[in-house]
Amino acid sequence: MGDNAIFHMARVLAVLEQYGRDVVPKLASHPLVGNPTLSVGLISGGISVNTIPDRCTIEVDRRVLPVEDAQVALDHCLDYLRTQLGPKVPVEHEPPYMLTRGLGDTNNGELCERLSAIIRNHGGAGQRTGVPFGTDAPHFAATGCPTVVFGPGSIDQAHTADEWIDLDQLRTAAEIFYDFVKTS
Numbered sequence: 001m002g003d004n005a006i007f008h009m010a011r012v013l014a015v016l017e018q019y020g021r022d023v024v025p026k027l028a029s030h031p032l033v034g035n036p037t038l039s040v041g042l043i044s045g046g047i048s049v050n051t052i053p054d055r056c057t058i059e060v061d062r063r064v065l066p067v068e069d070a071q072v073a074l075d076h077c078l079d080y081l082r083t084q085l086g087p088k089v090p091v092e093h094e095p096p097y098m099l100t101r102g103l104g105d106t107n108n109g110e111l112c113e114r115l116s117a118i119i120r121n122h123g124g125a126g127q128r129t130g131v132p133f134g135t136d137a138p139h140f141a142a143t144g145c146p147t148v149v150f151g152p153g154s155i156d157q158a159h160t161a162d163e164w165i166d167l168d169q170l171r172t173a174a175e176i177f178y179d180f181v182k183t184s
Contacts, residue, residue: 002052006045008089009056015084016040016060016077023080027073030065032105032130036073037063063132066104074099103137103147105130111146118179119150122172131155150176 020038029035038060045056064073074096081091105112105128112128119126133155141147152169 005053005056019080028065028068066102070099100138108146112148
């Protein structure tokens with residue numbers, strides 16, 4: 001009917017850009033992880049250059065902090081979109097495929113200290129840090145199991161077209177895991 005879904009999505013994207021830049025970083029803070037983030041990493045729409053697209057979809061990545069509730073973060077984002085866009089641009093969404101908190105550091109101190117000591121024995125810094133990327137760790141922590149994230153490589157190389165890991169880092173990590181399990 002000549003109603004271009006990509007043009008509508010452009011308005012949604014502009015609002016999400018503003019929200020991610022001006023609002024989300026001010027919602028919370030964590031001493032190890034910093035501020036929450038929001039980005040749009042995938043967009044899809046249309047079937048050909050000469051056909052008005054009836055659909056346009058995006059995927060939004062909203063990284064929550066350990067102190068945030070993922071459902072509250074989702075609801076806040078949707079409310080912001082609806083307020084800014086008004087009724088002329090209806091926002092439809094599917095349920096998130098992952099809805100979890102970030103990994104906190106309140107219940108893993110002893111585990112972290114034991115692992116840090118072994119890392120230092122192998123020449124690493126062994127310092128506790130926070131990271132802004134997602135893992136499955138919060139699911140384990142939600143059961144009450146002390147949980148930390150540790151492994152070889154750099155997040156800068158993860159999920160890239162030429163993802164790789166240095167074999168010396170892999171060997172060192174294997175030795176650290178061995179020593180950790182051996183002393184447990």
